[in-house]
Amino acid sequence: MKRALIVHGGCDEGFLPQKEMELRTQGVRKAFEIGLDVLQGSDSALDAVESVIVTLEDDPHFDAGISGSFSNMIGEIEMDASIMDSNEAAGAVIRIKNFAHPISVARKVMEEIPHIILSGKGAEIFARLMGFRETSPDEQHANTDNREMEKLPENYREFVKKYSKLLAEQRLFSTVGAVAVDSKGRIVAGTSTGGIAHAFPGRVGDTPIIGAGTFASISAGASATGLGEGILRVGVTRKLVELIEGGQAVQKACDRVIEICSKRGSPCGVIALDDEGNAGISHNGFFMPTMYSRFD
Numbered sequence: 001m002k003r004a005l006i007v008h009g010g011c012d013e014g015f016l017p018q019k020e021m022e023l024r025t026q027g028v029r030k031a032f033e034i035g036l037d038v039l040q041g042s043d044s045a046l047d048a049v050e051s052v053i054v055t056l057e058d059d060p061h062f063d064a065g066i067s068g069s070f071s072n073m074i075g076e077i078e079m080d081a082s083i084m085d086s087n088e089a090a091g092a093v094i095r096i097k098n099f100a101h102p103i104s105v106a107r108k109v110m111e112e113i114p115h116i117i118l119s120g121k122g123a124e125i126f127a128r129l130m131g132f133r134e135t136s137p138d139e140q141h142a143n144t145d146n147r148e149m150e151k152l153p154e155n156y157r158e159f160v161k162k163y164s165k166l167l168a169e170q171r172l173f174s175t176v177g178a179v180a181v182d183s184k185g186r187i188v189a190g191t192s193t194g195g196i197a198h199a200f201p202g203r204v205g206d207t208p209i210i211g212a213g214t215f216a217s218i219s220a221g222a223s224a225t226g227l228g229e230g231i232l233r234v235g236v237t238r239k240l241v242e243l244i245e246g247g248q249a250v251q252k253a254c255d256r257v258i259e260i261c262s263k264r265g266s267p268c269g270v271i272a273l274d275d276e277g278n279a280g281i282s283h284n285g286f287f288m289p290t291m292y293s294r295f296d
């Protein structure tokens with residue numbers, strides 16, 4: 001059976017300087033190469049996806065992990081991640097803080113307890129129990145370009161106006177994701193994010209929601225990026241996988257979900273693999289770095 005790996009480093013809707021595009025492309029390539037080594041060595045789709053995403057979480061050019069995640073409107077970093085296996089096992093964390101690799105905590109949720117999603121304090125307690133090291137705030141180097149609203153507004157109406165405008169202006173999506181198929185036909189998909197800049201504290205996007213940011217079945221796996229509110233409405237990755245299960249070629253299925261998002265004016269990018277390792281990549285943005293390989 002063919003093995004395959006596909007990786008994305010987010011989908012930006014707005015114009016990005018050349019240098020930034022190069023750094024993001026290099027980051028995706030590095031993570032992809034590490035994932036490829038793992039897939040070739042261990043032949044585990046799960047290990048491959050985790051290793052790719054851990055590498056991207058450590059790269060400050062992506063909105064994931066503590067080094068690159070956007071902070072919310074009160075200057076905090078709240079991270080989300082999810083992972084799903086074609087055997088229907090899934091794990092996710094929501095609004096976890098101070099842990100370098102939310103994807104690894106999500107994997108432990110999938111493997112160690114009979115829940116699928118843990119959020120906030122509970123996710124952090126679980127991470128500690130699993131032996132993950134907490135980082136101190138001064139080890140964090142998050143994107144700080146969005147900290148002008150460091151306190152919550154007092155006037156609710158004014159706040160809603162300002163917040164809606166900020167949300168509508170979101171153009172930079174550098175959430176990360178990967179999908180792998182191993183020689184046993186196991187398909188694993190994963191996604192990790194720091195959410196969107198300026199988000200209201202506690203906002204949950206698509207990334208940790210199974211069927212929105214991440215989905216896998218015995219037929220296909222997918223990871224999404226873009227404005228979480230739009231991806232949630234459509235249930236993008238579940239819809240994509242269902243289209244493939246219904247007989248659509250993987251690229252056509254990717255194009256179809258992006259068409260659905262575009263009709264709603266919703267920025268989105270997707271990657272997917274079917275059970276033979278065929279890939280689909282589609283987005284309605286300006287730039288989406290991806291890498292893909294299929295091999296024996």
Ligand code: ASP
Nearest residue numbers: 173174175195205226228
């Ligand atoms: N989808 C992510 C979210 O809405 C953002 C991104 O893709 O960069 O939280």
